[in-house]
Amino acid sequence: MLSRKATCKSHGEDSSYFLGWQEYEKNPHDPVRNPSGIIQLGLAENQLSFDLLESWIARNQEPTGFMKKGGSIFRELALFQDYRGMPVFKKELAEYMAAIRQDRVRFDPNNIVLTAGATSANEALMFCLAEAGEAFLVPTPYYPGFDRDLKWRTGVEIVPIQSSSVNNFRIIPSALEEAYQHAQKLHLKVKGLFITNPSNPLGTTLSIHELDHLINFAIDKNIHIVSDEIYSGTVFDSPRFISIMEAIKKKHLENTAIWSRVHIVSSLSKDFGLPGFRIGMIYFNSKTLIAAATKMSSFGLVSSQSQFLLSKILGDKKFTRNYIMENRNRLKNRRKTLVSGLQKYGIRCLDNNAGLFCWIDMRCLLTSYTFEAEMELWRRIIFEYGLNISPGSSFHCPEPGWFRICFSNMSEETLDLAVRRIKALMDSSSPNAC
Amino acid sequence: MTGTPRAEPKESNRSPTRTGMRLIVPLQGIVQGRGGLILGSLIPCTLFYFLQFYLKRHRSPPQNPPSRSTSAANLSELQRSSSRANLLARGSTGRAHVSARVSSIAKPNDSPYYIGLDRVREDPYDEMGNPDGVIQLGLSENRLSLDLIEEWLSKNCTDSILGVGGDALGINGIATYQPMDGLMEFKVAMADFMTEVMERKVSFDPSRVVVTSGATPALEILSFCLADHGNAFLVPAPYYPGFDRDIRWRAGVELIPVHCRSCDNFTLSITALEQAFNQARKRGQKVRGILISNPANPVGNMLNKDLLYDLLDFARERNIHIISDEIFAGSTYGNEEFVSMAEIADSEDADKDRVHIIYGLSKDFSIPGFRVGVIYSFNKSVLAASRKLTRFSSVSTATQHLLVSMLSDKRFIQEYLKTNKQRIRSMYDLFVAGLRELGVECTKSSGGLYCWVDLSRLISPYNEKGELDLWDKLLNRAKLNVTPGSACHCIEPGWFRFCFTTLNEKEIPLVMERMRKVVESCKPSV
Numbered sequence: 006m007l008s009r010k011a012t013c014k015s016h017g018e019d020s021s022y023f024l025g026w027q028e029y030e031k032n033p034h035d036p037v038r039n040p041s042g043i044i045q046l047g048l049a050e051n052q053l054s055f056d057l058l059e060s061w062i063a064r065n066q067e068p069t070g071f072m073k074k075g076g077s078i079f080r081e082l083a084l085f086q087d088y089r090g091m092p093v094f095k096k097e098l099a100e101y102m103a104a105i106r107q108d109r110v111r112f113d114p115n116n117i118v119l120t121a122g123a124t125s126a127n128e129a130l131m132f133c134l135a136e137a138g139e140a141f142l143v144p145t146p147y148y149p150g151f152d153r154d155l156k157w158r159t160g161v162e163i164v165p166i167q168s169s170s171v172n173n174f175r176i177i178p179s180a181l182e183e184a185y186q187h188a189q190k191l192h193l194k195v196k197g198l199f200i201t202n203p204s205n206p207l208g209t210t211l212s213i214h215e216l217d218h219l220i221n222f223a224i225d226k227n228i229h230i231v232s233d234e235i236y237s238g239t240v241f242d243s244p245r246f247i248s249i250m251e252a253i254k255k256k257h258l259e260n261t262a263i264w265s266r267v268h269i270v271s272s273l274s275k276d277f278g279l280p281g282f283r284i285g286m287i288y289f290n291s292k293t294l295i296a297a298a299t300k301m302s303s304f305g306l307v308s309s310q311s312q313f314l315l316s317k318i319l320g321d322k323k324f325t326r327n328y329i330m331e332n333r334n335r336l337k338n339r340r341k342t343l344v345s346g347l348q349k350y351g352i353r354c355l356d357n358n359a360g361l362f363c364w365i366d367m368r369c370l371l372t373s374y375t376f377e378a379e380m381e382l383w384r385r386i387i388f389e390y391g392l393n394i395s396p397g398s399s400f401h402c403p404e405p406g407w408f409r410i411c412f413s414n415m416s417e418e419t420l421d422l423a424v425r426r427i428k429a430l431m432d433s434s435s436p437n438a439c
Numbered sequence: 440m441t442g443t444p445r446a447e448p449k450e451s452n453r454s455p456t457r458t459g460m461r462l463i464v465p466l467q468g469i470v471q472g473r474g475g476l477i478l479g480s481l482i483p484c485t486l487f488y489f490l491q492f493y494l495k496r497h498r499s500p501p502q503n504p505p506s507r508s509t510s511a512a513n514l515s516e517l518q519r520s521s522s523r524a525n526l527l528a529r530g531s532t533g534r535a536h537v538s539a540r541v542s543s544i545a546k547p548n549d550s551p552y553y554i555g556l557d558r559v560r561e562d563p564y565d566e567m568g569n570p571d572g573v574i575q576l577g578l579s580e581n582r583l584s585l586d587l588i589e590e591w592l593s594k595n596c597t598d599s600i601l602g603v604g605g606d607a608l609g610i611n612g613i614a615t616y617q618p619m620d621g622l623m624e625f626k627v628a629m630a631d632f633m634t635e636v637m638e639r640k641v642s643f644d645p646s647r648v649v650v651t652s653g654a655t656p657a658l659e660i661l662s663f664c665l666a667d668h669g670n671a672f673l674v675p676a677p678y679y680p681g682f683d684r685d686i687r688w689r690a691g692v693e694l695i696p697v698h699c700r701s702c703d704n705f706t707l708s709i710t711a712l713e714q715a716f717n718q719a720r721k722r723g724q725k726v727r728g729i730l731i732s733n734p735a736n737p738v739g740n741m742l743n744k745d746l747l748y749d750l751l752d753f754a755r756e757r758n759i760h761i762i763s764d765e766i767f768a769g770s771t772y773g774n775e776e777f778v779s780m781a782e783i784a785d786s787e788d789a790d791k792d793r794v795h796i797i798y799g800l801s802k803d804f805s806i807p808g809f810r811v812g813v814i815y816s817f818n819k820s821v822l823a824a825s826r827k828l829t830r831f832s833s834v835s836t837a838t839q840h841l842l843v844s845m846l847s848d849k850r851f852i853q854e855y856l857k858t859n860k861q862r863i864r865s866m867y868d869l870f871v872a873g874l875r876e877l878g879v880e881c882t883k884s885s886g887g888l889y890c891w892v893d894l895s896r897l898i899s900p901y902n903e904k905g906e907l908d909l910w911d912k913l914l915n916r917a918k919l920n921v922t923p924g925s926a927c928h929c930i931e932p933g934w935f936r937f938c939f940t941t942l943n944e945k946e947i948p949l950v951m952e953r954m955r956k957v958v959e960s961c962k963p964s965v
Contacts, residue, residue: 006758006792008727011664011824018827050616058614071592079592080585085808086801087560121652121810125831132689133541137668158663158689158828196536280616281836283652294537297545301688304656308835309808 015157021383022047022149022399029393036418044423047393049205049361050414051239051278053335057328061318068317085309088302090119094312097319098286102271105238105329110250116289118298121305123235123272123285124154129301130268130287131159133294134229140164140193141231142184144176146400146407148205155199164188164195167403173355174207176215181222197229198222203236203246206400206409207364208357210240216252220263229266238276238329241337242358265291273315275361276332282311336361336413339420343412346424350431361413368406370434379405390426540688551910552577552680555920564918574950577920579736579888581770581805581940583866584859588805591851595844613836620826621650625839628846629813633798635852636769641781647815649825654766654799654812655685656832661795661814662690664824665760666727671695672762673715673729675707677927677934679736695719695726698930704882705738705891707731709749716757728760729753734767734777734886737927737936741775741886747783751790760793769803769856772864773885784817791817802888803859809838863888863940870939873951877958888940895933897961906932909961917953
């Protein structure tokens with residue numbers, strides 16, 4: 006009685022990534038009420054800087070209230086449903102995006118399409134760029150949600166670009182070409198590359214060389230580049246973040262065909278820690294795509310309340326710049342706490358300069374170098390040690406034994422507890438060369 | 440017709456092969472007559488290759504239909520990206536496609552419904568600032584009762600846009616990730632609100648509520664759940680122009696209109712429904728459901744209990760779904776009672792699974808900007824799938840927090856709904872009386888924020904062209920944006936939807952004055 010899409014498994018929620026969450030929901034850790042419960046280390050959410058936002062809101066009741074000198078703005082907000090978005094909000098958003106990129110790129114507010122979260126943006130992009138049955142090449146490991154967001158209703162396919170721990174999972178030209186050939190063998194027309202920069206789950210930013218390879222490849226194959234830069238505000242260490250837009254400018258390609266085939270996705274959910282507000286966006290250089298995606302955004306508009314509040318917050322430039330700096334410091338310190346804790350017990354983390362997580366090497370704990378052993382280890386970690394960390398296979402990692410562990414969605418105490426539990430895990434395991 | 444939206448350059452990807460082929464065939468014929476098969480093939484092929492080479496070197500921008508206002512910037516973008524770029528780009532012979540749907544979506548609006556909305560945006564009437572501007576009668580928005588909500592907000596000391604009453608710690612609860620299909624307390628509040636709207640004749644269950652960012656995505660999500668690409672829904676016509684977008688664009692579900700006629704007061708007939716279903720089957724089109732709007736848009740009539748039961752019978756016999764868009768359920772002003780499909784489903788246990796209701800706060804509660812819609816279904820599988828799909832169309836947690844206490848204040852909601860209905864009724868009476876003085880009649884309607892006006896005597900010729908000529912006159916001479924029946928797929932020409940809840944009472948005489956000029960200038964058709 007239901008459609009094929011409703012009854013298939015393309016929602017991807019049977020992945021171990023989401024199963025871990027379900028286990029956590031059944032037995033969530035709480036320092037007071039359930040101290041032995043499962044600690045959530047699988048949710049990439051930034052809770053470190055809420056106090057900054059709270060104090061800003063407390064200080065700014067008047068500008069963010071409904072009552073103004075001339076009357077109430079409630080009516081205006083209640084009726085505002087223009088899919089082109091609030092001009093003042095888009096202007097602030099464009100300036101904020103530039104600020105995160107150290108003003109090396111300028112963004113035109115008219116090229117921004119607002120969507121209810123980056124999830125909505127990614128799906129809408131696929132609807133705009135590809136037909137059902139066409140494909141995008143995605144570097145592995147990648148965020149499990151893409152299997153659902155890019156593929157489910159759109160019918161678009163993902164062809165993974167392989168990587169290796171040997172070179173820290175960096176993107177190399179031969180891997181791009183291999184993936185493209187693989188797609189050809191599967192009779193899939195490749196429409197573009199879909200990269201996440203900074204990477205989820207690696208937490209690393211792409212180097213200028215990798216960006217060059219990607220751009221050259223996209224020119225050569227005449228395809229699109231979608232750059233999901235949702236973590237661009239979480240870069241807390243060098244090397245500095247280089248946006249795809251900056252890389253294109255560096256190669257003086259603004260007036261060429263590739264310019265209108267490059268698209269950026271972003272949101273305020275990660276760096277600003279406001280996923281609940283559902284504020285996402287797509288940045289296009291192509292006027293046709295702006296027009297199409299703007300109309301398509303009717304299916305996921307941003308609440309006028311969110312647009313209004315964020316235009317005030319982002320409009321306070323002093324606060325915003327201070328917030329960006331302070332947030333980065335806190336993320337850097339939090340990562341340090343986690344990494345030094347793990348290193349003490351023999352677990353290596355990939356050296357990352359961004360993101361809300363670490364990519365850790367648990368190969369030494371595998372009973373055999375297989376994905377089955379990785380699942381076995383994952384189950385032990387959840388059920389025996391009460392830690393929901395995300396197994397690499399759910400990110401389509403080509404090698405078993407890697408896990409993603411988030412560090413910014415809990416208190417310092419809870420993170421310490423998590424590290425102690427990892428110690429217990431290491432202590433109980435046979436001492437391989439870790 | 441006017442229309443000044445800026446033209447978007449169409450990124451078409453016409454290959455030279457097609458142009459080339461048009462030359463080969465006649466050439467081959469000519470040559471074959473004299474030079475035999477070899478020459479007859481060689482020469483045209485050589486010519487063809489030269490032609491291809493020539494075209495590639497001198498490719499001109501794609502031929503767009505003459506657009507009304509192509510800015511210089513757009514033109515230069517066209518030339519750059521199509522000619523020089525392809526020579527610079529290594530190895531590329533054409534531009535990367537975007538999806539087929541993009542060209543049709545991106546092109547400037549051609550439906551009068553959207554063109555009219557664009558015109559109002561460009562030249563909106565304002566009593567002080569722009570008294571000759573276009574008066575908006577084409578958007579079913581209710582501005583009559585926002586003061587009641589503002590009053591509640593000020594009385595309840597929630598001036599903060601976050602509605603947390605200055606409780607700064609609230610940010611943690613609203614900023615973080617929450618269930619995509621809505622907070623539990625918000626679902627409870629929406630279920631309560633819907634119960635009040637339906638005057639407590641049905642009790643809505645929060646566990647059947649799925650919250651979306653507006654009714655538009657609610658309908659799209661249901662379309663994805665209930666039908667496959669290429670399947671169809673039957674929909675009584677005339678219908679809301681937005682359905683064509685909501686259901687077709689991405690879900691790819693077709694809409695088969697079931698025409699209703701003025702002689703029946705545009706009421707849906709089961710016979711017509713049956714005919715449409717059978718014809719679809721003959722064409723090989725699979726019908727998966729019926730989409731009704733109740734109160735109906737644009738006509739404003741309500742489906743009575745008997746008809747709703749008949750619809751359920753019809754759906755059961757053919758094993759299809761019923762989607763009931765009840766977004767105007769609280770905006771009724773007639774003497775009839777509104778009956779929700781939920782009431783019918785409640786009493787018919789066996790067929791509950793095929794009933795799905797769409798609701799939202801954009802019409803009855805006047806807050807389209809906050810993006811709150813609801814899917815209410817009796818079908819567990821549909822609920823499960825819909826919940827997963829809300830991530831693409833999710834409601835802001837902050838908005839939910841702002842509205843929870845308001846929607847849960849039963850006394851306020853009851854007062855609000857009652858007063859709102861009275862105000863809609865007054866406006867309707869004044870508006871219809873005003874039109875009547877001009878000799879213009881409307882169908883008798885009892886719900887919605889608009890009336891369905893009969894201007895068929897004023898159009899000439901008596902067809903869609905005549906109707907659109909009148910629409911153009913109304914929009915560009917009288918400066919009144921109304922929606923012509925053809926945009927709503929009405930089979931009888933000359934009907935128009937006039938929304939009256941964006942006006943205040945003082946503006947009605949102005950509207951009527953402008954109407955009078957048009958009415959007098961039109962020769963009544965014989």
